Each structure stands twice: as C-alpha cells, then as structure tokens.
Amino acid sequence: MVLQATADGSFDADAAGDDWAALKTDGNGLFAKKDYVGAIDAYARALAAAPKDQQHLVLGNRSSCYFQLQRYSDALADANAALALQPQWEKGRARKQCILKAMAVSKAATATTTAKALRGLYVEKDPVVPDADATKPAQMLWRRLKQSLASQHQGCLDGIFAKLSNERDFVQLVYPGISAEDIQRQQLPRSLRQLLADAATYESELIALMPKVEAKANLVLGNVKAKGAAQGEIMDAATEAVLRPQVFNEAFARELLSMIQRVNTHKHALLAQDxxxxxxxxxxxxxxxxxxxxxxxxxxxxxxxxxxxxxxxxxxxxxxxxxxxxxxxxxxxxxxxxxxxxxxxxxxxxxxxxxxxxxxxxxxxxxxxxxxxxxxxxxxxxxxxxxxxxxxxxxxxxxxxxxxxxxxxxxxxxxxxxxxxxxxxxxxxxxxxxxxxxxxxxxxxxxxxxxxxxxxxxxxxxxxxxxxxxxxxxxxxxxxxxxxxxxxxxxxxx
Missing domain, CATH: 2.60.120.620 (q2cbj1_9rhob like domain)
Structure with a gap:
C-alpha cells in the first residue's frame, strides 16, 4: 500500500483506506457515465492504495473499462491479475470468459475463411415457428441452446453443463455404473449433442422444460447482480451477455438430469407391463x-x-x-x-x-x-x-x-x-x-x-x-x- 504523507510528515493509514474506497466509487461513477478513460485513471489510483484483499475488485472494474474500449489485451491482463489474487472469484472468471470470447470474435472477423466455415455449420435450418404458436418462446430458447453447443467458446466455467458437454463425463453422470459396451449395444445417447438430436424421445420433454429453466436462470443471475451491487460492483452489459447463457445452460443441465431420469423411469414402467x-x-x-x-x-x-x-x-x-x-x-x-x-x-x-x-x-x-x-x-x-x-x-x-x-x-x-x-x-x-x-x-x-x-x-x-x-x-x-x-x-x- 502507498501512503501519502500529511503536512507534518505523518501517515494516516485509516485515511488512506477511505481514499481508495472513494476513488473506486469515483471510478464507478465515471464508468456509469461511459467515461472509461477517466474511470481507468480513478481505478489505477484506487489500486495503488487498496488493501490486498480488495485489489481484485478494483482490477476487475478496470478490466471492464479496458473491455469497453476494446483494449482486450489490457482487459485480459487485469482479469488474470484479479484471478491470481482470488482464483475462485466467479464474477472475475465470467469477465475473463467474456474477454476471451470477444478476442476470439475479433480474431475470427479478420479471418478470410470465417464465412465459409459458418455456412457449413448447419445442413438444414429449423422451420419458422408461427407467432401464434403458444410454445414459440420455449422453442426459441430450445433452439438457442442447441446452437450454443456448436460454439467453440461456450464456457470455461465448471458445472453440470460443462460435464454433460463432455462424452466421458456425460456417460458417468447419466449412466452411472453402466459400461460403455452396454451403452453402445442399447444405442443410448453418449453425449449431450446426441441426446438433443433424439427428437422422438426427448425433444417434447425438453421444450416443455424451457420456461422453468429460464425462470431459474433469471433468478440466479438476478441474485449474482444484486450481490455484486451490494459490494459496489456494477455488472456491465457485456459481462451479463456472456454470463446469461452460461447460467441458463447450467440451469438447463440440472433440469436435464431430472428429465432423463423421468423418461427412463417411465420407459421401465411401460416395459414391465409388456x-x-x-x-x-x-x-x-x-x-x-x-x-x-x-x-x-x-x-x-x-x-x-x-x-x-x-x-x-x-x-x-x-x-x-x-x-x-x-x-x-x-x-x-x-x-x-x-x-x-x-x-x-x-x-x-x-x-x-x-x-x-x-x-x-x-x-x-x-x-x-x-x-x-x-x-x-x-x-x-x-x-x-x-x-x-x-x-x-x-x-x-x-x-x-x-x-x-x-x-x-x-x-x-x-x-x-x-x-x-x-x-x-x-x-x-x-x-x-x-x-x-x-x-x-x-x-x-x-x-x-x-x-x-x-x-x-x-x-x-x-x-x-x-x-x-x-x-x-x-x-x-x-x-x-x-x-x-x-x-x-x-x-x-x-
């Protein structure tokens, strides 16, 4: 911590603590006014005086400023520094993911083969859902979820969705104790992508889950934002845009496991009556x-x-x-x-x-x-x-x-x-x-x-x-x- 000497040459540690907090508040105000350059200056001065256990918050806020200015390398450096201080800081990890995605998008935009790759991503387009269809909101959520699986940057956070997206973890979670040979012999889906492609068995159940999943995701995200606001952290729109699908996917994954159990339980009950x-x-x-x-x-x-x-x-x-x-x-x-x-x-x-x-x-x-x-x-x-x-x-x-x-x-x-x-x-x-x-x-x-x-x-x-x-x-x-x-x-x- 750097302390400024008073007129008589003494140092007031308590006053210094107040100064860093005030500077952080000033930075938040400038950020809200979209004066990102001014906010960066305020956060830099706050960082110099902040206690070590609070420095990750200041670094995170300054990272958001760099992000808004599209200075992605600087934003990533601050995000990494914040996570080095607090490795389990969820908001910091989400911010880093936001930066990485933006960097990937920026890089892809300059690649001459991007358009060709995107054109070959899907063979067929989903049919248009009429506006009068009462299930349209749920179906659109369902389509966005399927599309997210094709993304190369769908998330680096730990969680059920990340495990379900990995074939080995999917098998262990969905079919605990069942060998790979038995899974293959019974032609069971071995990954989330395969399961989502099995429209006849699962799609109607999954579409019906979407409103419940969305409500749960909104609740979780609202709680995260409220907790951050209580600590003086403002979640910018870009961070929320990246965090929202990750929270949604996690909520979906947890409901998915319950749904698979329900479908399989019902299937067993029907077999017993044959x-x-x-x-x-x-x-x-x-x-x-x-x-x-x-x-x-x-x-x-x-x-x-x-x-x-x-x-x-x-x-x-x-x-x-x-x-x-x-x-x-x-x-x-x-x-x-x-x-x-x-x-x-x-x-x-x-x-x-x-x-x-x-x-x-x-x-x-x-x-x-x-x-x-x-x-x-x-x-x-x-x-x-x-x-x-x-x-x-x-x-x-x-x-x-x-x-x-x-x-x-x-x-x-x-x-x-x-x-x-x-x-x-x-x-x-x-x-x-x-x-x-x-x-x-x-x-x-x-x-x-x-x-x-x-x-x-x-x-x-x-x-x-x-x-x-x-x-x-x-x-x-x-x-x-x-x-x-x-x-x-x-x-x-x-």
Missing part, C-alpha cells in the same frame, strides 16, 4: 431355482416379514471362486464409481462367462428366480434377460467406511418414481474372514419397523421393491464387501 417379457412359469429353468416354500409363504402370501432370507444359495464350494472373481474384477478397474460406493451393471451373465465364470453362475441362477417365483406364487415377474435393460443386475463393492444410504428401489404404483421394479434380490458374496459391517437394514413402509440382517456369505435376501426401504451399513474392516443385486420388473404389485 406381456412379451413375462417370465414363463412353464420354462425349464422355473424348476431349477425354487425357493424355500416357508420363506416364500411368509414373504408373498401371509406377508408377515419384510425380507426373506435364503442361506447357502450357491454352496460352500463357490465361496472362494466368487471372492477370486470379485477381487480380480475390482483389481482390473471394472467397477465404476456410483455415489458413495462402486458397482458395475450387466444385462446377462454372457459378459461374465469367459473371465469371471463363478460370478456368471450366480447371475444365471438369479435370472432364473422370476420363472421359479411365477411358478410357485404367480407373481407375474419379468424375464430380465429378454428385456435387456442394463440396470437390473449389478455387482456392488463397499470399501472400508463405505455404505449404501437408505433408498426405495421403486416408487408406489402410479407414482412418478414407479420404475416397474417389484422384487429386489441381494446376494451377499461377503469378503475375507476379517470383513465386518456391510449389514442389510430394511424398514417396512407400512409398519416403520427397521430390521438388520447380518452380512452372511452365500446368503440371499429378498424384499419387495415398492414396500421396503433398504440400506447397507458401513464396512468397518480393511477388506471390501461384495454383493450381487438383482432387481426384477413385474406386471402387478406384490
């Missing part, structure tokens, strides 16, 4: 995976228990083989992070049979259960292998300290969260002899009573997906715990 997918009680495998009648009666007929328990589901000889398969699969990095734990989804046992034969045998037996249960109790469950949805069967791994939070696998009948699942089966592979924790906790929605079942190797738990909250308690040992989870769609509530 009679073609019913697991035939007359199939040969219906005789191979019968469950204990006493367990089935209490769970499906008298309904006196929230969870059925089948011990020794595979047999002792399978235990070391299953542990070996699970540990090798984990070591090879084939378990994908999903929330607080790791898992991997499969459609059938075919993707396991070559390299992990013991796990493939368990999956095969689990997939026989709907046939056997339909024969024993007429539950109207579906053949998951025929449905080919890559989220029915999964291997879950809990490392030390990890757990599965309490969840309901399927919403009540007719609820927006009704995804068609009716029965959940959890097979406990366990871990080594030292593993502790990882117990199953189930809570009946009707009674509210919670019951804990100790994690026992080679044990199968069965509970109704729509009626039981379930959780896995934290693993407290140094070895991981493994489970195979099989969720079965059904045509009627159990």
């Amino acid at each position: 009679a073609r997918f019913l697991a035939s009680p007359d199939a040969e495998c219906a005789h191979l995976a019968r469950i204990d009648d006493h367990v089935g009666d209490r769970l499906f007929r008298s309904c006196t228990v929230a969870c059925g328990v089948l011990d020794s589901f595979m047999g002792d000889e399978y235990i070391p083989l299953l542990r070996s398969d699970a540990l090798r699969l984990r070591k090879q990095g084939k378990l994908l992070p999903v929330g607080p734990h790791a898992m991997r989804f499969w459609t059938t046992e075919s993707s396991l049979s070559d390299d992990f034969p013991a796990l493939a045998d368990v999956v095969e037996k689990l997939h026989m259960l709907p046939f056997a249960l339909n024969r024993q109790f007429d539950l109207r469950l579906c053949d998951e292998a025929k449905m080919e949805v890559a989220c029915s069967t999964s291997l879950v791994c809990l490392e030390t300290g990890q757990s599965q939070p309490r969840r309901l696998d399927c919403g009540p009948p007719g609820d927006p969260n009704d995804n068609g699942y009716k029965l959940t089966c959890v097979y406990c592979l366990g871990g080594d002899e030292t593993v502790s924790g990882g117990d199953l906790e189930v809570t009946s929605l009707s009674s509210g009573v919670a019951t804990v079942f100790a994690a026992t190797t080679d044990c199968l738990w069965l509970y109704k997906s729509q009626e039981v909250l379930n959780a896995l308690t934290p693993v407290t040992s140094s070895s991981p715990m493994f489970y195979l989870v099989f969720r079965i769609h059904g045509m009627v509530p159990l």
Whole structure:
C-alpha cells in the first residue's frame, strides 16, 4: 500500500483506506457515465492504495473499462491479475470468459475463411415457428441452446453443463455404473449433442422444460447482480451477455438430469407391463431355482416379514471362486464409481462367462428366480434377460467406511418414481474372514419397523421393491464387501 504523507510528515493509514474506497466509487461513477478513460485513471489510483484483499475488485472494474474500449489485451491482463489474487472469484472468471470470447470474435472477423466455415455449420435450418404458436418462446430458447453447443467458446466455467458437454463425463453422470459396451449395444445417447438430436424421445420433454429453466436462470443471475451491487460492483452489459447463457445452460443441465431420469423411469414402467417379457412359469429353468416354500409363504402370501432370507444359495464350494472373481474384477478397474460406493451393471451373465465364470453362475441362477417365483406364487415377474435393460443386475463393492444410504428401489404404483421394479434380490458374496459391517437394514413402509440382517456369505435376501426401504451399513474392516443385486420388473404389485 502507498501512503501519502500529511503536512507534518505523518501517515494516516485509516485515511488512506477511505481514499481508495472513494476513488473506486469515483471510478464507478465515471464508468456509469461511459467515461472509461477517466474511470481507468480513478481505478489505477484506487489500486495503488487498496488493501490486498480488495485489489481484485478494483482490477476487475478496470478490466471492464479496458473491455469497453476494446483494449482486450489490457482487459485480459487485469482479469488474470484479479484471478491470481482470488482464483475462485466467479464474477472475475465470467469477465475473463467474456474477454476471451470477444478476442476470439475479433480474431475470427479478420479471418478470410470465417464465412465459409459458418455456412457449413448447419445442413438444414429449423422451420419458422408461427407467432401464434403458444410454445414459440420455449422453442426459441430450445433452439438457442442447441446452437450454443456448436460454439467453440461456450464456457470455461465448471458445472453440470460443462460435464454433460463432455462424452466421458456425460456417460458417468447419466449412466452411472453402466459400461460403455452396454451403452453402445442399447444405442443410448453418449453425449449431450446426441441426446438433443433424439427428437422422438426427448425433444417434447425438453421444450416443455424451457420456461422453468429460464425462470431459474433469471433468478440466479438476478441474485449474482444484486450481490455484486451490494459490494459496489456494477455488472456491465457485456459481462451479463456472456454470463446469461452460461447460467441458463447450467440451469438447463440440472433440469436435464431430472428429465432423463423421468423418461427412463417411465420407459421401465411401460416395459414391465409388456406381456412379451413375462417370465414363463412353464420354462425349464422355473424348476431349477425354487425357493424355500416357508420363506416364500411368509414373504408373498401371509406377508408377515419384510425380507426373506435364503442361506447357502450357491454352496460352500463357490465361496472362494466368487471372492477370486470379485477381487480380480475390482483389481482390473471394472467397477465404476456410483455415489458413495462402486458397482458395475450387466444385462446377462454372457459378459461374465469367459473371465469371471463363478460370478456368471450366480447371475444365471438369479435370472432364473422370476420363472421359479411365477411358478410357485404367480407373481407375474419379468424375464430380465429378454428385456435387456442394463440396470437390473449389478455387482456392488463397499470399501472400508463405505455404505449404501437408505433408498426405495421403486416408487408406489402410479407414482412418478414407479420404475416397474417389484422384487429386489441381494446376494451377499461377503469378503475375507476379517470383513465386518456391510449389514442389510430394511424398514417396512407400512409398519416403520427397521430390521438388520447380518452380512452372511452365500446368503440371499429378498424384499419387495415398492414396500421396503433398504440400506447397507458401513464396512468397518480393511477388506471390501461384495454383493450381487438383482432387481426384477413385474406386471402387478406384490
């Protein structure tokens, strides 16, 4: 800080603090009058006296002045200096993005190939929306959003939209735990651009989201401007013009994830009602995976228990083989992070049979259960292998300290969260002899009573997906715990 000496040779630090703030205020006033040169001078003098924790604000304001004068290099230098002092300053990052975009536009304007590149950007033009169409505002917002994806300068800020614009992050956010092979086999969109191009499945839903997204974006931007004004910062029109689409895109991205979940949930519920997918009680495998009648009666007929328990589901000889398969699969990095734990989804046992034969045998037996249960109790469950949805069967791994939070696998009948699942089966592979924790906790929605079942190797738990909250308690040992989870769609509530 530079202090000016008074007439008697002394220095008044407090007065100096007042001077820098007054100079900054003068600069703001000159900026508002569009006297950018005068504002730059005022901000320069304010910067010389400002305390270090306030210098980024002055640098940011001076950067805006340079920007208005189209002195982009000077504007960028001040923006970088401000961010060096406050790296997480959101307004500073937005201002820098504004400058970078302006520099790119300026450079592009002098390039002789710009017109040709722009002409080839779109093959077809969108049809004109009549003014009388009530959905025109939403459709125009939707088109601007699609066009923003083609921009090379759509934003350097972190956020959900930036992740959805990256194929790898998109897959991880939208299809957690599902392998790239399954995504490709089911021809699912692997990027935001591909999803937006799937008009038949998503476009009507997305257009309907636009008014809600715009309202949320306006609210967020209004809050940012109000907060800045309270600190004496004025958001210039150029900064707002760059920040607005970024805020809009972020609001859209968050709504998009919810929308995808709704569409997929509805799709699952419809599949569960398709009679073609019913697991035939007359199939040969219906005789191979019968469950204990006493367990089935209490769970499906008298309904006196929230969870059925089948011990020794595979047999002792399978235990070391299953542990070996699970540990090798984990070591090879084939378990994908999903929330607080790791898992991997499969459609059938075919993707396991070559390299992990013991796990493939368990999956095969689990997939026989709907046939056997339909024969024993007429539950109207579906053949998951025929449905080919890559989220029915999964291997879950809990490392030390990890757990599965309490969840309901399927919403009540007719609820927006009704995804068609009716029965959940959890097979406990366990871990080594030292593993502790990882117990199953189930809570009946009707009674509210919670019951804990100790994690026992080679044990199968069965509970109704729509009626039981379930959780896995934290693993407290140094070895991981493994489970195979099989969720079965059904045509009627159990």
